Amino acid sequence: MKRFAKLFFAVCIVLVTTMPIIAHGVRINHSINASTGEVTITAAFDTGEVLDEAAVIIFAPDDLINPWSTGVMDETGTYAFTPDYTIEGFWDVQVRKAGHGGLINIEITEDMMPDSSSSAVSSDDNSNSTMITLSDGSEVLITGDVNFSVNGDTITFETASTDSTPQNSVTNQSSTSGFTTAQIVIMSASVIWGFIGTALYFTGRKPKSAT
């Protein structure tokens, strides 16, 4: 028995440490673009193989029986939608293909709604310049890519952005399996060692129970 256990343990260790980490767990991620309010879902197997053309079913918090919306992922395993921000709570998004898939919860609140934090006065969209007339009749011209708000005669400037790339993207990750290879190897080895220990324990007891 011990010979069998040793051989088995050696085979398991070799398998766990050398095999690519591949299986049929599904990893689902989502990101929310704060400027547009769009939620983007991506789904892939642990192998990295994307769930292309997988069905996407979205449930709003106020009705978890009838889908709020359904759709199909594109060939890159991506799907985007804009939720109704007035329905606050945890939205369930299910991705499934051939009986495989997963479910994630995305918290949606009205605070996350686009434009909810816009300043009191906005700049001219095309020229990036704004003329403000104060209470004493004087005028202030503000130019450049800056955000500001006006309260009475007080102009408050906010941090400006000179970067043209989208910078308001809030990314949250929620996955069904997010372990690294090292973690998986350690976890698998721990479980295997537990089974080996169980086998050795009962091997040791065998002569006693036989008497």
Next chain:
Amino acid sequence: MHIPDGILTPEVVIGGYIAAGALTAYSLRKINQLPDPQASMPKAALMTAAFFVASWIHIPVPPTSVHLVLNGILGVVLGWYAVPAILVGLFLQAVMFQHGGLTTLGINATMMGIPALLAYGIFQLRHRLNLKSALSTNIFAFLGGAFGLGLAALIAFTILVTSIPTYIDVATEQAAITALTVAHIPLAIIEGIFTIFIISFLLRVRPDMVESHALTH
């Protein structure tokens, strides 16, 4: 093969737990009736470890891919012990790696456990037919290992196809499930060959582990 959470209706999930509970209770009772229930524990523990690791071993079958299951092998080698072994293995796979799911633990255990017992029955048929050659042992080992997986895949197919929600594209999902089930045919052959290797190895090292007749008691 592992049905994840959120795919099945609550009725199927509850039914799966009832079936798995009954199957496990009956199997444990049968194990307890053996002259020495602890005698096969080392073998069961090691085979559960193999089952646990197997889902990480992935075999590409274009256009999809499948992973080893080993439920037929567990049935052939363990007999009644296969049911608790599969249940424990599935539980650990679900908790640690989210392969399968906790709500679907019952249905997955039933789906793999019943074919495992039938696989053992097939393997033991050689005694009833009085076939004692090494070749016949290998043939029945192959049939047991392959049938165990094949039947489990067929049960999974039936469960999945009959529980597709109407609000998704049913035809597309059916086609995808069918493709995945067909991909298990070569896997069944592979697991059948694995079963031959394991039985041959055990017969050389510890023949008493193979001839325990666990189901006949």
